[in-house]
Amino acid sequence: MSQDLRIVELDVDDPTAVDAAYIIGNEAIATDLPDLPPICRHEHDVRVRLPMPGADRHTFLAYRGEEPAGLVQVDLPVYDNLDKAILDVLVLKQHRRQGVGRALYRHAVDFGLARGRTSVMGFSVITDRDGAPIGSSAPFAAAIGHENKLLDVRRRLDLSTADDVELDRLLAESWPKAAGYRCVQWGNIPPEELIEDLALLDSSFMEETPNGDLDYEPEKIDADRLRRSSAVRAQYGARRYETGIVHEATGRLVAWTAMRVAKTIDWHAWQLITLVHPEHRGHRLGMIAKVVNLRTLRAQEPAVRVIDTFNAEVNAHMIGINEAMGFRAVDRWANWQASVA
Numbered sequence: 467m468s469q470d471l472r473i474v475e476l477d478v479d480d481p482t483a484v485d486a487a488y489i490i491g492n493e494a495i496a497t498d499l500p501d502l503p504p505i506c507r508h509e510h511d512v513r514v515r516l517p518m519p520g521a522d523r524h525t526f527l528a529y530r531g532e533e534p535a536g537l538v539q540v541d542l543p544v545y546d547n548l549d550k551a552i553l554d555v556l557v558l559k560q561h562r563r564q565g566v567g568r569a570l571y572r573h574a575v576d577f578g579l580a581r582g583r584t585s586v587m588g589f590s591v592i593t594d595r596d597g598a599p600i601g602s603s604a605p606f607a608a609a610i611g612h613e614n615k616l617l618d619v620r621r622r623l624d625l626s627t628a629d630d631v632e633l634d635r636l637l638a639e640s641w642p643k644a645a646g647y648r649c650v651q652w653g654n655i656p657p658e659e660l661i662e663d664l665a666l667l668d669s670s671f672m673e674e675t676p677n678g679d680l681d682y683e684p685e686k687i688d689a690d691r692l693r694r695s696s697a698v699r700a701q702y703g704a705r706r707y708e709t710g711i712v713h714e715a716t717g718r719l720v721a722w723t724a725m726r727v728a729k730t731i732d733w734h735a736w737q738l739i740t741l742v743h744p745e746h747r748g749h750r751l752g753m754i755a756k757v758v759n760l761r762t763l764r765a766q767e768p769a770v771r772v773i774d775t776f777n778a779e780v781n782a783h784m785i786g787i788n789e790a791m792g793f794r795a796v797d798r799w800a801n802w803q804a805s806v807a
Contacts, residue, residue, distance in 0.1 A: 471535070471566065473573045476525040478514045486527055486534040487514070494556040498601035499591060501622075501796070502774070506728035509702040516701060519694045520545055520685070521552070526573055528557075528566050535561035538570040540577060546685050551578035552587045555606075562602060571610055575806050584807035585681060588612070595619070595795040607802045614800035616678030617779040621793035622772055623737075625764065628792050636790060637757050640750035647751060649758050650710045650719070654700040656692065660710060663719035665692045667741045674741060676778040680801055703729030707766070709759035711751045718743075721751035723759050727767050735763060737775035737793075740784060753787050760791070 477483050488511075492504045517523035521541040528536045536557035543550055553574050557567045575586060590603035592614075607614070650657070656664050669687045699706070704726045711721035723740040742751045763770065775793060777784050 470531050471528055471569055473526050473528050473570065476514065476527055476537075483527060484511065484514055487525055487537055490527075490534060490537050490556050490558060493558055497559045498603075499797075503728065503731040503734040506703070506730045508729045509704065512702050516698055517541075518698055519691065524577065526570065526577075528570050530561060530566070534558070536566045536570055538574045540574045542578065542581060542583060545691065546683050549583060550585050550587060550682065551575075551581075551583035554588060567606055568610065579806060584805060586612075586804055586806055587680075587682070588802040589618075590800060590802065591620075591797050592800045593798045595797055597798075600797060604800065607800065610804070612802040612804040613679075615680040615803045616676070616801040618776045618799040618801065619779050619785075620774055620776050620796045620799060621785075621788055622774050622796045623760075623788075623791065623793045624772055625770060633757055633760070633791065636753055640753045640757075644711075644749045644751060644754055646714050647711050647720075647746075647749060647754075648714055649755070650712055651759075651762060652708050652710075654704075654706045655696050656708070660712075660719045661689045661692055664710070664722060665689045667719065667722050667743065668692060668739070670743075671739060671741060674744070675784075676780045678778065678780070678801070680803060705729070705767070707759055707763045709755045709762065711755050713746060720746040721755050723752070723755040725759060725763050725773065727763070727770060732767065732769040733771045735767065735770050735773045737773050737788075740787075752784070753790070756787060756791065 476487055488505060488507065491510070495502055495504060514525070520543060522544050524540045526538050526540070527534055536555070539554040541552040551574065553571065555567050555570050557570070578586060588607070590607070591600050592604045593599055650660065665687050669685060671685070673684050706724060706726045708722065708724040710719045712718065713720045720743040721741065724738040725735050726738060727735045740752055740756060775788060776799065777788065779798070
């Protein structure tokens with residue numbers, strides 16, 4: 467490591483440092499993933515002061531002389547997985563292969579170890595859909611002793627080529643299998659009468675989706691935690707579109723899907739979580755929720771051109787739904803993990 471490299475924690479009251487973190491994040495995206503949107507500036511500026519309640523977040527900037535060279539973001543879960551640290555190392559292109567990434571990683575590991583975090587995790591793109599390498603994260607991860615514990619695939623729906631006739635057919639074919647169920651919708655703040663059921667569904671995410679060889683315990687999300695998380699997310703300014711499905715005989719929320727559009731990025735959306743309670747599978751509830759939610763988003767967000775989503779490569783059921791809707795594979799991502807005890 468060059469002697470002039472110094473690593474300091476981001477001072478949220480220093481506008482120059484906050485700008486540097488924003489620039490590093492955006493330039494890293496532009497270098498490795500130019501089809502993805504830039505970071506929403508509003509959300510960035512709020513997040514540095516108001517992280518999500520489930521993680522103790524610390525950001526460290528690396529400077530070469532007075533010039534920012536990279537950063538590492540460290541999330542320490544505070545409710546579950548108390549032995550874990552989740553890291554994101556980003557280095558500007560002109561400073562790569564000069565020891566900056568390794569120095570940031572070592573700093574973050576030592577920071578985590580001092581707080582009892584003996585397992586570190588990360589997430590990064592590794593190849594395009596055909597297996598051609600993207601970026602330098604795979605060789606970097608191998609060099610620091612990380613293993614890919616779960617392969618994810620990013621898929622994209624190009625709304626300029628969305629087949630509305632096919633979406634109509636999917637809904638028409640699905641609703642007869644869903645007698646006794648109805649849709650409900652909301653935005654950033656979940657309806658209070660559904661929040662207990664929503665928390666139960668959210669808590670089941672890690673148990674109900676493929677996790678490969680990842681060592682990560684399911685999160686225990688209760689209604690209070692969900693209320694606090696929703697309130698913080700609302701301050702980030704993103705517009706959320708959420709559709710749930712209620713079992714009419716019991717009044718319980720049994721399926722749920724969500725999408726979001728960043729405050730300052732109107733052409734792009736993320737398809738987020740989709741869950742169906744195990745006792746209510748086989749009724750096409752996942753398909754219904756996702757298609758209904760998609761149509762709501764398109765009606766409210768006419769500028770959105772593309773929607774991205776991630777699925778574990780082995781999650782055949784959800785991949786089948788997404789591909790039926792028109793999502794197509796773009797690239798492949800690794801979930802890295804290593805013991806640092």
